[in-house]
Amino acid sequence: NAGVMQNPRHLVRRRGQEARLRCSPMKGHSHVYWYRQLPEEGLKFMVYLQKENIIDESGMPKERFSAEFPKEGPSILRIQQVVRGDSAAYFCASSLGTLSEAFFGQGTRLTVV
Amino acid sequence: DQQVKQNSPSLSVQEGRISILNCDYTNSMFDYFLWYKKYPAEGPTFLISISSIKDKNEDGRFTVFLNKSAKHLSLHIVPSQPGDSAVYFCAASAIVWGDNQGGKLIFGQGTELSVKP
Numbered sequence: 725n726a727g728v729m730q731n732p733r734h735l736v737r738r739r740g741q742e743a744r745l746r747c748s749p750m751k752g753h754s755h756v757y758w759y760r761q762l763p764e765e766g767l768k769f770m771v772y773l774q775k776e777n778i779i780d781e782s783g784m785p786k787e788r789f790s791a792e793f794p795k796e797g798p799s800i801l802r803i804q805q806v807v808r809g810d811s812a813a814y815f816c817a818s819s820l821g822t823l824s825e826a827f828f829g830q831g832t833r834l835t836v837v
Numbered sequence: 838d839q840q841v842k843q844n845s846p847s848l849s850v851q852e853g854r855i856s857i858l859n860c861d862y863t864n865s866m867f868d869y870f871l872w873y874k875k876y877p878a879e880g881p882t883f884l885i886s887i888s889s890i891k892d893k894n895e896d897g898r899f900t901v902f903l904n905k906s907a908k909h910l911s912l913h914i915v916p917s918q919p920g921d922s923a924v925y926f927c928a929a930s931a932i933v934w935g936d937n938q939g940g941k942l943i944f945g946q947g948t949e950l951s952v953k954p
Contacts, residue, residue, distance in 0.1 A: 728880070755940055766843075766946040767881070767926065780941055815880050819940065825871060826942055828880035 726751070728818050729798075730829035737836050743803040743810070745832045749818030756799045757826060758791055761813045773799060806836045840864045841929050843945035852954050856914040860927035860945050863908065867929040871942065872901060872912045875924045884925075885912070917952045924949045 729748040737743050749756050758770040772780040773793035784791065788806075793799040803810055813833050817826035842861045850856045858872075868889040873881035887894040887901045887910070894901050900913045914921055928942040 767944040769941050772941045825883045825886055830880045
């Protein structure tokens with residue numbers, strides 16, 4: 725049973741470009757979460773999705789950021805018109821349901837140059 | 838608004854001794870707590886969890902204690918081993934977050950544990 729798969733592991737984008745981060749949850753998991761870790765900081769919640777639904781996006785910046793978890797395929801975190809401050813490690817996690825442990829992927833390290 | 842706080846950024850312990858990592862929370866809606874371990878350049882790895890109906894949960898060398906009245910939890914590692922050296926995050930969740938369903942985890946800032954041989 726493969727774990728949570730994130731790709732790419734490393735992503736370099738120039739300012740103004742778009743970044744697409746992918747996350748395939750563990751088999752059987754229908755809950756997906758995205759977190760961001762800025763240098764020297766903890767993990768900040770961004771968004772919680774179930775299949776085809778955004779349940780809680782209270783941690784998402786209001787502009788440029790969007791997330792989806794379609795019926796088929798991986799969850800996508802999309803950052804439009806990236807800026808230097810978007811440089812961070814982005815982690816995806818999945819779980820079977822609420823109040824169960826979430827399993828994390830290896831993360832995508834986004835660098836904006 | 839830091840709802841989950843780990844006030845010690847770092848902790849150094851001798852191999853074989855006990856490591857105690859502390860975590861405080863402010864939101865009384867939290868009813869599920871977890872500890873994660875993280876190595877550099879890797880994702881967090883789940884260690885142990887505890888529901889608010891319990892005050893202790895044990896798994897091998899790891900024990901988590903929950904004091905609901907003090908809104909405090911701690912992770913004990915006995916005996917500590919050099920391989921335990923990592924950043925430890927506590928996290929909390931609630932069945933219901935206001936109008937939203939539960940599930941999201943709120944993390945503390947992390948404590949970097951160093952176990953010296």
